[in-house]
Amino acid sequence: MVSRCNGVVEESMHVTVLPHEAVDALAVKPDGIYVDGTFGRGGHSRMILERLGKGGRLIAFDRDPSALAAGQAISDTRFCMIHGSFSQIKQTLGELSVDRVDGVLLDLGVSSPQLEEAPRGFSFRLDGPLDMRMDTTQGQTAAEWLACASEAHLEEVIRSYGEERFAKQIARAIIVARTRQPVATTLQLAAIVAAAVRSRERTREKQNPATRTFQAIRIYLNQELDKLSLALPQCVEILNSGGRLVVISFHSLEDRLVKRFMRESANTDMLPRRLPLREKEVRLMGHHKLRLIGKAIRAGATELAINPRARSAVMRVAERVNTT
Template identity: 60%
Template structure:
C-alpha cells in the first residue's frame, strides 16, 4: 500500500493558488497530486512527471482537464514545460527516491525483502539493469560506487565479495546479492538494526538511475521556472539528497556580497550568486504518528523555499 509521505505538509508548503500552475516532479501513485488537484480551481493546472512507465499508466487514468502527465525524468522539466507553452509556474514539488510500490514489487528488484530479478531501473524500458552492470563493473569502480552513494564503510570488502562471487555464478537476484553482501561484512555489523545490504542496494540504485545528477540538474531549473513567490518543496530520504538540496537552497538564499572596490567588469563574475530564494521555515520531518503508520517515512526531510521578487534580490 502506497502512503504519501508528509502529504498535508508538502501540499500546504506550496501555498496553493486556486488558479495557479503546479508541477509534481515525481508522480508515483499520485497521492500528493490528488491533494493538489483538490485545492485547484477550474482554471488551475497540474503537470506531473515520472520516468517510471508503471507510474505514468496510473497517471494517465486521471480524467481531469486540469491535469497532464509527462513520461520523463524531472531533469528535463524546463524543456518539457516549454513545449507545453509553460514558462513559469506557481509551485514545484519533488518527492525523491524510490516509492513504496517500487519497493514492494519483487519484479522491480529494488528490495531484498522479497526475491526478484536484480533490475533496479526506475524506467524499466531503458538502461542497464543492476544484474548487467554487476556482471562487468570493475572491483575498483564498484567499491567507489558503494562507498560514495551508499556511504558504506565496508565498501571494499563488499565489492571484493561480489567480484569473487560472479566468477562462480552470475548474480541475478536480489536475495543472492543480499546474501553476498551480508557474508562480506563483520558479525557485529550484521547484528545492526539496518540490514547489511541496505546501503549497497541504495548505492547501486542511485548510481544506475543517476538520481543525484538529475537532482542537481533540476534544482536550477526550478528556480528559473518559479514565478515570484512561487514555492519549491523537496522531500528527501537520505543524507546525500538532503545535502544537495540544503546546499542549493542556502546558496540561492545568500545575499550577493561583493568584495569592496571590485572593478565593474569583475562584478559580472558574481552575478550568478545573486539571491534568488528565501528559505521558508526549518526542515520538516514526519511526526511520530506518521512514522507509526508508515515506517518508511522515518528518514524523510522536507525543505521549502520561495522565489524572491527582483526588487528583493
C-alpha cells in the same frame, strides 16, 4: 514525451509521505500552475488538484511506467501526465507552452510500490531479478552492471552513493561471487554483502547490511543525484516570483545536495574569501533567487505510526524572489 493530458488517480497501497505538509508548503493558488515532479501513485497530485480552481493546472512527471499508468487514469482536464524525468523540466514545460509555474514539488527516492514489487529488484527483502531501474523501458539493469563493472568501480559506487565503509570488502566479494555464477537476484546480492561485512559490525547496526549497497547501486544506475542537480536550477528558473520549491529527501546525499543548493541560492550574506569585493560580486550578492521558508520538516509521531518509511523523510521549502 507527453503521454496524456486527461483522465482520477487509482487507489493504491502507497502511503504518501508528508502529504499535508508538502501541499500546504506549496501555498496553492486556485488559478496557479503547479508541477509534481515525482507523481508516484498520485497522492500529492490528488491533493493539489483538490485545491486548484477551474483555471488551475497540474503537470506531473514520472519515469516509472507503473506510475505513468496510474496517472493515465486521471480524468481531469486540468491535469497532464508526462513520462519522463524532472531533470528535463524546463524543456518539457516549454513544449507545453508553459514558461513559468507557481510551485514545484519533488518527492525523491523510491516509492513503496516499487519496493513491494519483487520483479523491480529494489528490495533485499523480496527475491526477484536485480533490475532497479526507475524506467524499465530503457537503460542497464543492476544485474547487467554487476556482471561487467570493475572492482574499483564497484567500490567507488558503493562508497560514494551508499556511504558504506565496507565498500572495498563488498566489491571484492561481488567480483569473487560472479566468477562462480552471475549475480542475478536480490537475495543473492544481499547474501554476498552480508557475508562480506564482519559479523560483529552487523550486530551493532539495526539496518540490514545490504541497505547501503542496494541504495548505492540504485542511485548510480538511475543517476538520481545527477538528475537532481540538473533539475534544481531549472525549477528555480521556471518559478514565478513567490512560487514555491518543495523537496522531500530520504537520505543524506539527497538532502545535503538540496540543502546546499537552497542555501547558496538564498544566501546574500556569504562573503567571498577575497576582499575587497569586485563590482560583479556585489551585484551578484544582491540578486539571490530564493528565500528559505522555515526549517527542515520531518514526519510527526502520528504519521510515523501509520507509515514507518517516513522516518527518514526531510522536507525543505524555498520561495522564488528576484525574477526580474
